[in-house]
Structures are given as structure tokens and as C-alpha cells.
Amino acid sequence: MSGKVSISVRELMEYVYRRGSIDDRFRSNASMLEGTAIHQSVQKEYADKDESEVFLKWDYTTEDINVKIHGRCDGVLTTSEGKIIDEIKSTAQDLEDITEASYPVYWAQAKGYAYIYAKNEDLEEIKVQLTYVQKRTKEKKRFLYNFSISHLGKFMEETILEYVSYAKVLTHIKNEKETSIPDLKFPFPRYRNGQRHLAGAVYRTSQEKRNLFAQAPTGIGKTISTLFPAIKSMEEGKQERIFYLTAKTVTRLTAEEGLALMEKSGLRLRSVTLTAKDKICFKEETICQPDYCEFADGYYDRINGAVIDVLKNETQITRPVVEKYARKHRVCPFEFSLDLTDVVDVIIGDYNYVFDPRVALKRLMPEHKKKTALLIDEAHNLVERAREMYSATIVRNSYWQVEEEWGELNHKLAQSAQAVRKDLQSLNSEDETIITEIPGELEENLERFIERAEEVLREDQDGEDTETLLECYFSSQNFVKIFSLLDEHYKIITSKDALKLYCVDPSFVLRKVTEMFRSSIYFSATLSPFAYYKEMLGGQEDDYILKLPSPYNADQIKVTIAPISTRFKDRENNADKLAELLYKQVKNQEGNHLFFFPSYQYMNMVYQAFQKFEDVDAVEQEFGMTEERRDDFLAQFVPGGSLIGFAVLGGVFSEGVDLRGNRLNGVAVVGIGLAPRSFEKELIKNYFTNRGKNGYNYAYVYPGMNKVLQAGGRLIRSEEDHGVIQLVDDRFLQPTYQKLLPVEWQNYNIEK
Numbered sequence: 001m002s003g004k005v006s007i008s009v010r011e012l013m014e015y016v017y018r019r020g021s022i023d024d025r026f027r028s029n030a031s032m033l034e035g036t037a038i039h040q041s042v043q044k045e046y047a048d049k050d051e052s053e054v055f056l057k058w059d060y061t062t063e064d065i066n067v068k069i070h071g072r073c074d075g076v077l078t079t080s081e082g083k084i085i086d087e088i089k090s091t092a093q094d095l096e097d098i099t100e101a102s103y104p105v106y107w108a109q110a111k112g113y114a115y116i117y118a119k120n121e122d123l124e125e126i127k128v129q130l131t132y133v134q135k136r137t138k139e140k141k142r143f144l145y146n147f148s149i150s151h152l153g154k155f156m157e158e159t160i161l162e163y164v165s166y167a168k169v170l171t172h173i174k175n176e177k178e179t180s181i182p183d184l185k186f187p188f189p190r191y192r193n194g195q196r197h198l199a200g201a202v203y204r205t206s207q208e209k210r211n212l213f214a215q216a217p218t219g220i221g222k223t224i225s226t227l228f229p230a231i232k233s234m235e236e237g238k239q240e241r242i243f244y245l246t247a248k249t250v251t252r253l254t255a256e257e258g259l260a261l262m263e264k265s266g267l268r269l270r271s272v273t274l275t276a277k278d279k280i281c282f283k284e285e286t287i288c289q290p291d292y293c294e295f296a297d298g299y300y301d302r303i304n305g306a307v308i309d310v311l312k313n314e315t316q317i318t319r320p321v322v323e324k325y326a327r328k329h330r331v332c333p334f335e336f337s338l339d340l341t342d343v344v345d346v347i348i349g350d351y352n353y354v355f356d357p358r359v360a361l362k363r364l365m366p367e368h369k370k371k372t373a374l375l376i377d378e379a380h381n382l383v384e385r386a387r388e389m390y391s392a393t394i395v396r397n398s399y400w401q402v403e404e405e406w407g408e409l410n411h412k413l414a415q416s417a418q419a420v421r422k423d424l425q426s427l428n429s430e431d432e433t434i435i436t437e438i439p440g441e442l443e444e445n446l447e448r449f450i451e452r453a454e455e456v457l458r459e460d461q462d463g464e465d466t467e468t469l470l471e472c473y474f475s476s477q478n479f480v481k482i483f484s485l486l487d488e489h490y491k492i493i494t495s496k497d498a499l500k501l502y503c504v505d506p507s508f509v510l511r512k513v514t515e516m517f518r519s520s521i522y523f524s525a526t527l528s529p530f531a532y533y534k535e536m537l538g539g540q541e542d543d544y545i546l547k548l549p550s551p552y553n554a555d556q557i558k559v560t561i562a563p564i565s566t567r568f569k570d571r572e573n574n575a576d577k578l579a580e581l582l583y584k585q586v587k588n589q590e591g592n593h594l595f596f597f598p599s600y601q602y603m604n605m606v607y608q609a610f611q612k613f614e615d616v617d618a619v620e621q622e623f624g625m626t627e628e629r630r631d632d633f634l635a636q637f638v639p640g641g642s643l644i645g646f647a648v649l650g651g652v653f654s655e656g657v658d659l660r661g662n663r664l665n666g667v668a669v670v671g672i673g674l675a676p677r678s679f680e681k682e683l684i685k686n687y688f689t690n691r692g693k694n695g696y697n698y699a700y701v702y703p704g705m706n707k708v709l710q711a712g713g714r715l716i717r718s719e720e721d722h723g724v725i726q727l728v729d730d731r732f733l734q735p736t737y738q739k740l741l742p743v744e745w746q747n748y749n750i751e752k
Contacts, residue, residue: 003172004067009070010109013112016159047078107128111152184228198546199228202226206373213533214545215528216524241368243347245351247350249627271347351381351389357481377524379522386506387502392478392500394420397497428496434492450477483501507535522539526709552721560726564578578609592643593668640662655710668725674700684698
């Protein structure tokens with residue numbers, strides 16, 4: 001026997017019997033959903049002799065392969081006429097629109113359970129029932145068939161034969177991985193200072209199913225130091241998958257480079273890089289409807305062939321590879337990459353694929369999460385990203401627009417939008433205000449609006465523009481989803497036109513997500529202060545911590561503090577003085593420089609003042625730059641050049657940018673990175689103050705100084721790099737900020 005593969009009944013039937021097109025924009029809501037609450041409500045109606053959530057398994061063996069098929073059957077009912085396998089599905093559709101033939105894949109799933117149960121119990125025949133539950137009305141519609149064991153046996157034989165070719169590919173790539181990992185060596189001749197320590201900590205954390213918070217300075221080689229040990233942890237099969245999560249495209253490329261290095265050292269595994277739908281879509285507009293997109297039309301008829309093809313011929317399935325095979329097989333590249341996450345060993349992508357409740361990969365089942373490790377790069381970014389992901393806003397004007405556009409076309413939809421609008425109008429406030437609870441009628445009206453919007457969106461609208469409705473539908477759905485998480489970590493904010501559920505403290509929801517995975521490795525060059533980031537990322541007492549010193553010599557970097565005011569009221573008066581200070585840095589240190597400012601306005605003000613120095617070349621970051629323009633901007637910083645770049649602190653050039661060697665020789669950070677005072681920042685401050693913390697530091701100082709440290713980290717990227725960092729603000733000399741400076745920055749000079 002050459003291999004073994006394990007698959008659930010649901011996955012098997014979806015692979016073989018899922019057919020047709022996709023409408024990914026709201027497919028997960030408008031099509032059949034397995035709603036846990038609805039399942040449980042049906043199961044509570046079972047008789048005493050009936051069973052629910054019955055675990056079933058069966059082995060199918062040939063000379064080439066052993067397929068282990070398993071799953072949980074919703075119900076096994078006992079009647080006077082024999083056993084009935086009950087399969088429950090919830091739906092937003094009207095039950096009158098559902099027929100016996102509506103969803104062949106669900107019949108296939110139910111028949112799979114029926115065959116395994118009947119075979120295990122030596123039954124000659126068994127009944128199969130599909131129970132559809134309308135999720136709004138809770139009404140039920142059932143279809144019942146009687147099948148002989150011979151019919152079900154033939155059905156399963158045909159199903160597995162269609163799956164076997166794919167199963168052989170899976171066993172082949174699994175064998176390649178398992179035979180290559182034991183002999184895999186670190187892909188460099190030696191470890192940098194601290195690198196072995198980090199790799200060892202990651203390996204131990206993964207083996208022990210723990211969490212790790214690691215601060216590793218810039219240039220230590222964090223990507224390879226986390227990927228390599230995480231892959232070595234897959235050797236015994238207890239860990240099967242790795243998610244490498246990051247906030248920036250450039251760090252995803254670094255992860256791809258790390259895998260390529262290990263492949264040169266003999267590693268054979270499959271990885272996929274996930275790219276946002278709007279970036280990878282082949283069409284001018286991202287409209288996933290069969291009549292608009294040929295890559296969505298008939299997607300499921302072609303996807304199996306595409307997956308087998310790419311797995312046979314590729315190891316690193318990067319964006320260009322995804323696009324190549326998607327065009328070859330005429331499938332949606334975004335959906336194609338998501339389908340590949342079921343079978344590859346390493347998934348590289350944004351935080352949202354694991355953490356964002358709107359787009360997280362629902363296909364990742366609990367049993368798979370227990371064998372999956374999370375490598376969370378640039379983990380300091382996850383705090384604010386989590387606040388965004390776990391907050392939700394609905395805007396009164398959106399419902400008014402739906403009213404106007406659909407009033408004559410669909411009275412029920414317009415009426416439901418009007419009800420939500422009126423509820424929001426009753427809560428509105430001229431200024432942002434906190435309320436303690438959301439009226440029950442608003443929640444009910446939102447649910448009703450979502451259901452009616454789904455009904456409309458599912459139907460062919462004969463050319464009607466549904467863009468406004470879609471946006472309103474999605475924001476409503478997300479609001480209801482976040483509403484279910486509402487607790488003491490949230491504040492409810494009303495304003496003149498909107499209602500917001502604001503996640504003040506994301507630590508609890510982050511912890512709830514990560515505790516379902518085997519292990520989580522949070523790492524960054526700037527988890528400072530350490531206790532703050534560990535707390536905000538959901539860390540607990542028994543988690544491992546690691547704080548590594550800089551691998552570089554202190555004489556590689558010269559730090560200067562210029563104690564002039566960069567406060568808003570002083571900026572205009574100090575612009576010329578600051579320009580002269582920066583010009584002095586350029587004259588004292590040959591090469592390329594990057595100057596970082598707290599805002600575009602301030603940057604432009606000093607940039608204009610800097611123009612009087614005609615013997616130097618300067619370029620300025622533009623607002624809303626495309627990826628191509630960003631690449632062009634960075635490409636100007638050539639080794640041995642003398643270019644001055646003006647950029648925004650906390651922007652795309654202050655993190656993740658790797659200008660090694662003589663591509664960057666000096667950095668100046670203007671200001672301490674404090675965000676402007678705002679209603680939400682004040683909520684954060686008050687929330688943590690009330691919990692005995694320094695609320696001002698939590699809301700302003702720590703996030704601001706992290707931007708400073710990240711910007712300064714652009715300078716020294718390797719053992720050969722040298723340069724200067726100038727910190728421009730008198731507050732850098734205050735104890736609060738002094739304590740947050742890295743050790744290697746502490747031996748500074750003060751600019752007179």
C-alpha cells in the first residue's frame with residue numbers, strides 16, 4: 001500500500017458533487033448554512049431513543065491507497081419502520097423554493113453517513129432524511145427516501161473512485177514532505193547572534209503546544225528563525241500546518257524567500273500565498289456573478305482539475321503561480337487560492353484570514369486548528385488591526401439610500417431599511433456619545449433587513465444596480481456578528497449619522513481565536529513595552545516570553561536627539577529650523593536618508609522649507625500611492641546614492657522596508673508618534689485608567705513610540721550596515737520616552 005489519507009464525509013461529498021458557479025460576495029449567507037443553534041433546536045425535538053451527533057468512520061482500501069472516511073451524523077432516528085439518518089440544513093431561502101433535487105451535494109452527504117451506519121450495523125436498507133430549516137421562520141421541510149445497502153454501496157464506490165486520483169496526489173505530496181523534513185538543515189552556514197535562541201524557542205513552543213511572545217531586533221532574521229523550527233516541528237505529524245500571518249505584502253515576500261531557501265536545502269512541501277480579492281481579480285470590477293465573470297461561471301466544474309494540476313507541478317504557489325493556473329483552468333484566482341488552503345502545508349497571508357470574523361477561513365475546522373501553528377509577524381500591528389476587525393459601524397444614510405432605490409422595486413426591502421433608519425434616527429446625537437445598550441427592536445429590524453436583502457440579492461435583478469444594497473447588507477451583517485461579541489471590552493458610540501460597536505480592548509477576542517490553535521508565535525522587532533503588547537495580544541501567565549538583544553555592535557549606529565518642539569502649535573515657527581537641522585544631518589553623513597513626519601501636512605511644510613538647499617535631491621511620499629508607485633519611490637534609493645526621502649511616520653515606508661547596505665545611511669524621526677486626541681483614543685485611555693493602568697500611555701504613548709522604533713529600524717538591516725538616527729523632539733529626553741528607547745539607542749548625543 002503506497003499511502004493513507006483521511007477525509008470527512010462532508011469534504012468528500014463536496015469534492016465530488018459540488019458543481020456550478022460561485023457568487024462569493026454573499027454565498028456564505030444566501031446559500032445553505034450549517035447553523036449550530038438551528039441544528040440543536042431540531043435535535044432537541046428528537047425522541048428519547050434517537051441519537052444526535054453520531055460519530056461514524058469507515059476505511060476504504062485498495063492496493064494503492066487507504067482512505068479513512070469519518071464524520072458526525074446530525075441524527076440517527078429510531079422508528080417502527082427502521083433507522084433514519086437525518087441531515088439538517090438551515091437556509092435563508094423560502095422553503096417552497098426548495099425541491100428534492102435542489103442540493104445534490106447534501107443528499108450525497110446524507111447517503112455517505114447512511115452507508116457507513118448501515119454497513120457498521122449490518123442493515124440491508126436504511127432511510128435518509130433531509131431536514132431544511134428556514135432560519136427566519138424556523139419552519140421545517142423534510143424529504144425522506146429509502147435506500148438499499150447495495151445502492152448505497154455502489155454510490156460510495158463510484159464516489160471514492162472519483163476521489164482516489166486526488167487522494168493519490170495528497171499522499172504523494174505528504175510523503176515528499178515527511179521524507180524531506182528530517183534531513184532539513186538551517187539554510188545558512190551559521191546562525192546570527194540570537195538567531196539560534198529564537199529558533200529553539202519557537203521549536204519548543206510548538207512541541208509543547210504553548211504560545212510565545214518574542215521581541216527580536218531588526219536584522220536578526222526573524223522570518224527564517226520562525227519558519228525553519230515550525231517546519232521542523234511537523235516531523236512527527238502532530239503539527240500539520242502553518243499560517244504565516246503578516247500585515248504587509250513585503251513581509252509575505254520575505255516568507256516566500258525563506259521557503260525557497262529551504263527548498264534549495266532539500267525541503268519539499270506546498271505553500272500558498274493569499275492575495276486580497278480586489279488585487280488578484282482578473283476582471284475590471286470584482287463582481288463574482290456567473291453572467292459577468294467567466295472565472296466564476298462553472299467554477300466548481302473545473303476547480304478539482306486545477307488543484308490537482310498545481311499540486312503535482314508546483315511547490316511554492318505564489319501569486320504569479322495562482323494566476324497562471326487560474327487562467328489555464330479558467331477558475332477564480334481568489335477562490336482557487338482559498339481552496340488550496342485545505343491541502344497545502346504553509347499558508348502565507350494577512351492577519352484577517354485567521355482573525356477577522358468577516359473573512360476568516362471558515363473551512364478551517366476545529367480538528368485542523370488543533371494541528372495548526374500560527375506565526376504572527378509584525379505582531380505589534382495586530383493590536384490596532386484587531387480593534388478595527390472587531391468593531392462595526394452602521395450608517396443611517398445607507399438605509400435611506402436603500403429605501404430610495406428599492407421603494408418601488410421591492411416594498412418589503414425598503415420597509416425593512418426604513419425601520420432600521422428610524423431606529424438609528426432615534427439614537428442619533430450631535431456629538432459622539434456613549435450609550436449602555438442597543439434597543440432590542442433595532443437588532444430585530446437589522447435581522448429582518450438582512451433576510452430581505454438576501455432574498456433580493458439571490459434573485460436575478462434584471463440589470464438593477466445592487467452595489468448600494470450590497471454595501472448596506474454587508475455592514476448590517478457584520479454589525480450583527482460583532483453585536484454577538486459585545487461585553488465589557490466594548491463601548492457603544494452613537495453620533496449624528498452612525499452607530500458604532502467599538503472594541504476598546506481586543507485582548508479577549510484575540511485570545512479566544514488563538515486558543516483554538518496548536519500554538520501561536522507572536523514576534524516583532526518592537527514589542528516594547530513588552531508587558532503592554534503581551535497583555536493587548538491576549539497573552540497569559542504561562543505563555544513563553546523571549547527578548548533578544550541587538551545582534552549588532554553599538555558603533556554601527558550613531559544616535560542624536562534634537563530637543564526642539566514638534567508640537568502642533570510650534571510646527572510652523574520651527575519649520576525652517578527643522579529643515580536646517582535635517583540638512584546638517586545630510587552634510588555630516590554621506591548617502592541616502594529617510595525623514596519621517598507625523599503627518600502629510602507637517603511633512604510637506606518642512607519639505608517646502610528644505611527646497612532652499614539646492615545641492616541635495618529630495619523626494620516626497622505621495623498620498624494614496626499605488627504599489628507600483630511605492631516600488632518606484634524605493635527604487636530611487638540606490639547604493640552609494642545621495643537621495644533624501646520625506647515620508648510619513650507609521651506609513652508604508654516606515655515598516656517592512658529593507659534598504660540594506662548603502663541604500664540607506666541615515667534616518668530622522670520627527671516627533672514622538674502620538675496620535676491626535678480623539679473620542680475613541682480617549683475611550684481607550686479612560687478604559688485602562690479605570691483598570692489601574694496608565695491609560696494615557698496605553699492610548700497614546702506606547703502606540704506612538706512603536707512607530708518611532710519601527711522607523712528607526714529601517715537603518716540597520718545587516719552586519720555591514722552603518723548610519724545615523726536623529727530623534728527630533730524635546731520629549732525624547734523625558735523619562736517616559738527614555739525608558740522606551742532600545743538599549744542600542746541609549747548612548748546618544750544631544751544636538752546643541
